Amino acid sequence: xxxxxxxxxxxxxxxxxxxxxxxxxxxxxxxxxxxxxxxxxxxxxxxxxxxxxxxxxxxxxxxxxxxxxxxxxxxxxxxxxxxxxxxxxxxxxxxxxxxxxxxxxxxxxxxxxxxxxxxxxxxxxxxxxxxxxxxxxxxxxxxxxxxxxxxxxxxxxxxxxxxxxxxxxxxxxxxxxxxxxxxxxxxxxxxxxxxxxxxxxxxxxxxxxxxxxxxxxxxxxxxxxxxxxxxxxxxxxxxxxxxxxxxxxxxxxxxxxxxxxxxxxxxxxxxxxxxxxxxxxxxxxxxxxxxx
Amino acid sequence: xxxxxxxxxxxxxxxxxxxxxxxxxxxxxxxxxxxxxxxxxxxxxxxxxxxxxxxxxxxxxxxxxxxxxxxxxxxxxxxxxxxxxxxxxxxxxxxxxxxxxxxxxxxxxxxxxxxxxxxxxxxxxxxxxxxxxxxxxxxxxxxxxxxxxxxxxxxxxxxxxxxxxxxxxxxxxxxxxxxxxxxxxxxxxxxxxxxxxxxxxxxxxxxxxxxxxxxxxxxxxxxxxxxxxxxxxxxxxxxxxxxxxxxxxxxxxxxxxxxxxxxxxxxxxxxxxxxxxxxxxxxxxxxxxxxxxxxxxxxxxxxxxxxxxxxxxxxxxxxxxxxxxxxxxxxxxxxxxxxxxxxxxxxxxxxxxxxxxxxxxxxxxxxxxxxxxxxxxxxxxxxxxxxxxxxxxxxxx
Numbered sequence: 187x188x189x190x191x192x193x194x195x196x197x198x199x200x201x202x203x204x205x206x207x208x209x210x211x212x213x214x215x216x217x218x219x220x221x222x223x224x225x226x227x228x229x230x231x232x233x234x235x236x237x238x239x240x241x242x243x244x245x246x247x248x249x250x251x252x253x254x255x256x257x258x259x260x261x262x263x264x265x266x267x268x269x270x271x272x273x274x275x276x277x278x279x280x281x282x283x284x285x286x287x288x289x290x291x292x293x294x295x296x297x298x299x300x301x302x303x304x305x306x307x308x309x310x311x312x313x314x315x316x317x318x319x320x321x322x323x324x325x326x327x328x329x330x331x332x333x334x335x336x337x338x339x340x341x342x343x344x345x346x347x348x349x350x351x352x353x354x355x356x357x358x359x360x361x362x363x364x365x366x367x368x369x370x371x372x373x374x375x376x377x378x379x380x381x382x383x384x385x386x387x388x389x390x391x392x393x394x395x396x397x398x399x400x401x402x403x404x405x406x407x408x409x410x411x412x413x414x415x416x417x418x419x420x421x422x423x424x425x426x427x428x429x430x431x432x433x434x435x436x437x438x439x440x441x442x443x444x445x446x447x448x449x450x451x452x453x454x455x456x457x458x459x460x461x462x463x464x465x466x467x468x469x470x471x472x473x474x475x476x477x478x
Numbered sequence: 479x480x481x482x483x484x485x486x487x488x489x490x491x492x493x494x495x496x497x498x499x500x501x502x503x504x505x506x507x508x509x510x511x512x513x514x515x516x517x518x519x520x521x522x523x524x525x526x527x528x529x530x531x532x533x534x535x536x537x538x539x540x541x542x543x544x545x546x547x548x549x550x551x552x553x554x555x556x557x558x559x560x561x562x563x564x565x566x567x568x569x570x571x572x573x574x575x576x577x578x579x580x581x582x583x584x585x586x587x588x589x590x591x592x593x594x595x596x597x598x599x600x601x602x603x604x605x606x607x608x609x610x611x612x613x614x615x616x617x618x619x620x621x622x623x624x625x626x627x628x629x630x631x632x633x634x635x636x637x638x639x640x641x642x643x644x645x646x647x648x649x650x651x652x653x654x655x656x657x658x659x660x661x662x663x664x665x666x667x668x669x670x671x672x673x674x675x676x677x678x679x680x681x682x683x684x685x686x687x688x689x690x691x692x693x694x695x696x697x698x699x700x701x702x703x704x705x706x707x708x709x710x711x712x713x714x715x716x717x718x719x720x721x722x723x724x725x726x727x728x729x730x731x732x733x734x735x736x737x738x739x740x741x742x743x744x745x746x747x748x749x750x751x752x753x754x755x756x757x758x759x760x761x762x763x764x765x766x767x768x769x770x771x772x773x774x775x776x777x778x779x780x781x782x783x784x785x786x787x788x789x790x791x792x793x794x795x796x797x798x799x800x801x802x803x804x805x806x807x808x809x810x811x812x813x814x815x816x817x818x819x820x821x822x823x824x825x826x827x828x829x830x831x832x833x834x835x836x837x838x839x840x841x842x843x844x845x846x847x848x849x850x851x852x853x854x855x856x857x858x859x860x861x862x863x864x865x866x867x868x869x870x871x872x873x874x875x
Contacts, residue, residue: 191698191702194698194727195695195698198694198695198698202691202692202694239748243747298523302523302527306527306528306531307522307523307527307528307530307531308528308531308742308744309528309714309715309718309742309744309748310744310748311718311748311749312748313748313749313750313751313752314750316722316725316726316750316752317725317726318725318726318727318728320728325726325727325728327722327726330726399722400715400718400719401714401715401717401718401719401748402715403527403528403715404523404527405523405524405525405527405564406689406715409689409691413691440691440692440695441692441694441695442695443695444692444694444695444696445695445698445699448684449684449685449686449687449690449695449696450658450686450687452692452695453686453687453689453690453691453692456691
């Protein structure tokens with residue numbers, strides 16, 4: 187019985203980690219290339235989740251079926267944010283963290299207002315894949331398991347894209363050395379747009395999957411930004427494998443501390459770990475020192 | 479040519495409308511009395527935005543109805559609302575603004591126990607009576623305040639039905655959880671005594687923080703305690719989180735009760751089949767045979783296109799009490815209105831309004847409802863029951 191319980195807590199922790207990782211990946215992509223922390227990240231997750239809930243209830247389209255649409259919609263939104271707002275900054279300000287922080291902060295409030303206007307303050311959720319597979323006395327919640335698998339797939343896909351393709355290498359070059367990349371003929375503007383499209387697309391895809399896990403209204407977005415940010419810092423900003431490992435650790439911490447301690451301490455874990463990492467290992471678990 | 483004509487038409491309509499509004503404005507300033515302005519804050523954004531909307535609609539419906547019949551004391555009513563963003567400190571500032579800058583004639587309570595607890599003292603400070611329809615917590619009434627009145631059933635009544643049902647069916651073990659904020663906490667504190675009086679054991683008890691991101695840990699603990707009854711004092715998102723986690727962990731309580739979340743009309747839509755058999759507290763039902771209730775339920779549906787929930791009904795009832803006070807004292811004298819509210823009984827859609835010396839509600843009762851095939855039906859007390867209780871809870875079968 188006790189062994190079973192511990193295994194269950196590990197599974198719960200890892201699957202929760204999968205949810206955290208999925209939410210965090212989009213944030214990480216954008217940071218990795220542009221050094222911009224997209225504070226509107228959580229709102230994009232929620233906007234998509236709300237949309238998925240509505241189309242599920244109206245038309246019976248499941249979030250899984252809506253996934254490609256979410257990805258594309260998010261990518262378009264990301265492109266617009268980069269082209270219409272961040273691009274307008276003078277180039278020397280584009281890479282400064284605080285100017286872009288203020289803009290994405292503004293966008294986040296715009297998106298909250300927009301979501302409230304479209305969807306009202308009502309909480310929504312998608313009642314699909316809400317049960318578990320029970321294998322040998324252990325429960326595997328379906329929606330969380332799916333989120334976990336997708337998080338790993340997306341991270342793997344990103345790793346391959348960035349390491350082994352020409353576009354990916356150009357993206358990485360742009361993040362490491364602006365002038366050097368430009369000298370090599372890389373279109374920096376396009377790379378920035380691409381990273382925003384990719385990051386927001388992934389954020390939206392995660393919103394589609396998380397729509398089955400949580401209940402949310404337009405105001406819950408900032409929670410996702412916070413959790414995602416902790417995951418990304420823990421794993422190392424810009425490191426995809428790190429984000430997955432970091433998210434897994436956070437999930438385990440929340441699960442075990444929540445069970446053997448109490449839920450209050452469990453909920454504090456992401457932030458406690460966040461501060462500890464900043465103090466003792468500021469580059470994160472698998473992160474390399476940031477290059478500028 | 480056609481588009482031009484259309485735009486000319488629009489321009490004509492617009493200018494007429496503007497002209498009409500001028501005439502309206504000038505006639506107001508010239509002769510007829512100024513409107514009676516009633517100030518309040520409601521959570522239109524933030525964590526309570528969903529319920530805040532229902533609360534506001536209750537106020538609005540009453541005011542529209544009274545205005546259509548000529549208002550109070552021959553004056554139209556106007557609701558001055560600020561969005562408190564679900565934040566007590568914001569609400570405090572806004573009530574001060576309502577009284578000091580906007581010079582409202584009357585004030586009524588905001589949404590939620592936590593926010594009312596923060597603004598209760600303002601009523602006393604400015605000597606303006608505040609009937610507060612959304613404060614089930616009894617804490618603000620232990621401060622010796624004279625101007626705050628409770629317009630809802632007290633918090634311990636919310637769980638009374640759930641515990642009586644458990645007793646009736648011979649259930650023994652209760653697992654108690656809920657959100658660690660003012661209102662759920664005040665209910666949770668009432669549970670052990672109520673359970674003991676009914677011969678039940680509270681085998682597990684732990685609250686979780688507001689905006690918790692994970693319920694699997696607490697549900698694992700509930701599972702270990704192997705309860706007959708799961709009693710969660712929860713709002714909407716946590717009710718959904720807990721119900722999902724219970725199902726995923728294969729926890730099978732015979733009775734599943736959430737205080738507040740499932741009272742929202744869209745609960746079954748968001749939760750699907752798992753809503754079947756869920757019990758919850760409600761302070762009002764369209765079926766209550768209280769004075770004017772059927773007409774209220776019908777008017778609400780006509781005005782907003784959805785069924786009223788208990789929040790809207792409570793806010794409507796609060797306005798009924800204020801209306802009765804003004805009809806009785808025939809003025810806007812806040813001192814006289816206070817005395818009326820403190821001493822009189824008023825028949826409302828929620829039942830007979832009556833408060834004790836501390837301003838705490840003693841007249842209203844709380845009902846226990848159950849989701850049955852996508853409908854919210856009263857199952858306790860039997861006096862008001864619309865349907866027989868379904869038991870045990872759906873996945874425990």
